[in-house]
Amino acid sequence: MQFNVNNSPFNEEQREYLNRLIPTLTEAQKIWLCGFLSFPFIAGHEQSVQVDQTAAPKMEQSIQTREVTVLFGSETGNGQSLASTIVEKLQAKQLPVQSFSMDDFKPQNLKKVQDLLLITSTHGEGEPPENARSFYEFLHSKRAPKLENVRFSVLALGDESYEFFCQTGKDFDKRLEELGGERLYPRVDCDVDFEDPAEQWMSGVVAVLHETSNANASAISVSEKQAAATLLEEKQSVYSKKNPYPAEVLENISLNGRGSNKETRHLVLSLEDSGLTFEPGDSLAILPENDPELVDSLINELGWNPEESMQINEEGDIYSLRKALLSKFEITRLTKSFIQAAAELFHNEELKKLAAPGNEEKVKAYLDGRDLLDFVRDFRPVQLKPVDFIHILRKLPARQYSIASSLKANPDEVHLTISTVRFQAHGRNRKGVCSSQIAERIQPGDMLPIYVDQNPNFKLPSNPDTPIIMIGPGTGVAPFRAFLQEREAEGITGKSWLFFGDQHFSSDFLYQVEWQKWLKNGVLTKMDVAFSRDQAEKVYVQHRMLEKRKEFYQWLEDGAVVYVCGDEKHMARDVHQTILTILEKEGGLTSEQAAVYIDQMRKQKRYQRDVY
Template sequence: MPNTTLPLTPEALQTLSDLTPTQLAWLSGYAWAKSQGVGAESAVGFAPVLTSAAEPLNVTVLSGSQTGNAKGVADKLADRLKAEGVNVNRSQLKDYKAKNIADESLVLLVTSTQGEGEPPEEGMLLLKLLNGKKAPKLDNLQFAVLGLGDSSYPNFCQAGKDFDKRFAELGGTRLLEVGVADLDFQATAEQWINDVVDIVKAKNAAALSVSSQASAALSAPKAGQAAKTSQYNKENPFPATLLTNQRITDRSAEKDVRHLEFDLSGSDLSYQSGDVLGVYFENDPALVAEILTAIGVNADEEVNVNGKLLTISSALQTEFELTQNTSAFVKGYAALANNAALDVIVADSEQLQQFVQNTPIVDVINSFPATLAAADFVSLLRPITPRLYSISSSADEVGEEVHLSVGVVRFEHKGKVRSGGASSYLADRVEEDGTVRVFVEHNDNFKLPQDNTKPIIMIGSGTGIAPFRSFVQQRAAESAEGKNWLIFGNQHFALDFLYQTEWQQFAKDGFLHRYSFAWSRDQAEKIYVQDKIREQGSELWQWLQDGAYIYVCGDASRMAKDVEQALIDAIAEHGKLSAEDAEEYLDNLREDRRYQRDVY
């Protein structure tokens, strides 16, 4: 006679009746593994294998950001996914071990682009690994990439495209085509987020479980934990009073560099050394008038801008980008201008790119004149986007002020002097006691060591000196014990020594322990900061052995690359390493946050 006694107690059966289908499926696998004699610890790991259909996705959301835009998009994506019950591991690339990419199953990456199509500083190591000899197989990886960039540059969103390409070449599977977003990235980013969330939701639909929901709940910020923040930001800039506008290069110098001081009183805006200030600007009225004359439009004619009727003169001065040309503008203008010579330029991508880089918008119109309707011309233009400048002051030193060191962009094209939009606005068109709309962008990738006893080596040229003034002000305010070494370059000692008296005072007060200056035009043979690095490589190597942090600020296309090669050469020579090992040594410094760059 068969035994009809139930193997489980009524209490156990009651507990089972309260479980979800997903929990029952998981328990089934766990119990089966236990019945086969698998240990408890192994069984816990084995059960999900048997119920893989119910296993929640583990999604890693990564961001590579220079000024915070990519981070903000990635944060929004992560929050959306968590709200859908998806397990999300959110990490900035500065905190992410590059080698861990081999263990990921689903990665969503948002990255900015800098310099000549390069990734932001925090993304350098991962892209280097993906392109190197030790690149991992990524056959189990599903991925999607969004690139942020600026279409006025030739390698638009190249960092995003490079990550996307290498993920695929190493065996990964695209969830959707690489996204590319221009300076006004919000709408494109929002659509990309929607598309990604829909795809991930579909993959995760059968696997929402109590554990994934609990994980999302645990990762949510608790009420009352938010730090006090200012109401002012990129979308709502603060009208800061311009206190000081002082030229700090000699009147006869080729470069016009301004020291600018703004009052942040009443804004609750805060910043740390290494952060940047965003500046909204207005275009030069004379430039607006020249463009309107060239296209044959009356200054009082009205155009619709985001639902508001403005005179085209006002719209061009305050709403649209007029000083950064793009291939999209030239192509659009060519379609309206009906000019055979311009059509030839547009038809050749290489010739078009050179033309865009070397020809301001106004001179595209002057060179290939055409009469246009006001609305048609406005449709070709991008909205004005704020310019970002490295902050050159420490809040602990200057209180509720913020200082900038701005090189005014001026150049001649076809016999006329042209100027940069924001730099000429700050230098020429805002009077002292006038207001400028500003906001703070935090730059976590360019920060002083938390331990202020550590030595620092600061390498910059031109206005790349700005954050280093902030660094040394901060260290002086803290009476920091760490040694400070400045390696600075510019054209002439007598004309271009930015903040000379301040550096002399820092040295006198014991906060500038070593300094090396490269004046490129004061002798027949040009001398640059990279030459000083090689010349003083032995001392630099010793500082590194003492735990020094290296900071580089300046031009990405030439200076920063030349400096990096000089650092590798000095490390190889004085550390007695091969070139490959010296490069790996520098990469390790970067990973340890001891080699940081703010390049543009």
């Protein structure tokens, strides 16, 4: 609906402003605005729209509340998405709230904060995500202010299979308390299956904030119910982990040539009639199934009936033991919390010794490379019921893959580039859960449950003339295929430079024909490749960057956006250090100045990483 002189009482300037504003509002914001504007009617029942001078101060007093500040640290977008969700929930309660990426929040304003909600993931060896690093360092410095009047709560995201599980969230929580803050709700640590605990944290936080506010409940009860219904309807209408879309497999081929040491699959899935959309840089999540052979070996080892039925969750879902182990629970990775829980159930003295306090290093060593079958063979349980065993297992997490296609170039399809994981450990052959399922058990015509996971922190620049540098060895090249498909579909020919690396030119040059086509038609300006095993001395993408360091530096000075996708522990760190080296050698910067330069690039969204 557009406002004009015939259907509204607004003047020309007001009408123009409203016509620009209304289309940008979310449903929750529109509902909140309706409740706010209708307050005089609800509070006074028969008051006129014009509130007199005596009524206005009274209304202002009745809805005075503490302002809520939401800060998020996120690389893949999960933290940012959760921040948006809790903002909507708080707005539905008519609580004043503002939200910032930690990068965009001015640290000196921390002393002005009243109620602080902090959402953060953890990366690497317990490190903060890139857009939380500077705020993390400020908070742990002597410059951090005292926070005696601040209430706070922390939601920590992580992966329990890693040693420093949710470490950044734990550090923030501890530091805020040290600075004098009051914990308004306990910290919640989320594993990769974060939706339910995150929802519990949000519900608890919102309840505390609403209870302690002075908002007039009668004035907002209608809009609260409307907003809650709208949010529920929106969530139910979108495909998600709890409601995945069954996508048909259209194509599943190997990209590697004969003699390769690798098996990389190109997977094409149909999105026809799904309504799912995505942008280059987003990820696709697949809900995988465990290897049936591993499941059967586990059940046989325990001597259980695979068809025994049991309730597997609080929702009351009933599954057979075999089906539950196939599709609902993690059996290829062990965690410290599982070891501790099993020690209480297994009645195994050796296991109790391992799980005893002070044995953290032994537990860490044991976890490396072992799965559930190893565990029950090493620590055989006594009188253990299958249903009790199921309830200490970790839920089987979705596997996320960078999308390798553009929806504009390939309508109703999504493409993935998946490296098949196979290795040997402790005398047994091991397989990646999802990658081996794709490689060994999925054929065209089969269905895979999927949902889109948006990543707002890995996106093409809004200005098509901005130069881009893409660095992606192996399957890390996937999102850059999507980038170039998108640019070709939109007719964009701005400067672009791709660094790609793998083992062998003859067998591992993924999508070679496509890169060559884009080089020929100008969609791709430059490409440098590094095939590590084609010569005696290994050559990687960072070596090619150093060889072209003068030109690389000039592209940075010209405003290029740098994208890095792939392995975080080795490749991404080496590439990061190489960029610093280029800044020092070609820009004449000190190491400290180079670090500031790259930090400014990150804050300007000119240094984006999708690493794992």
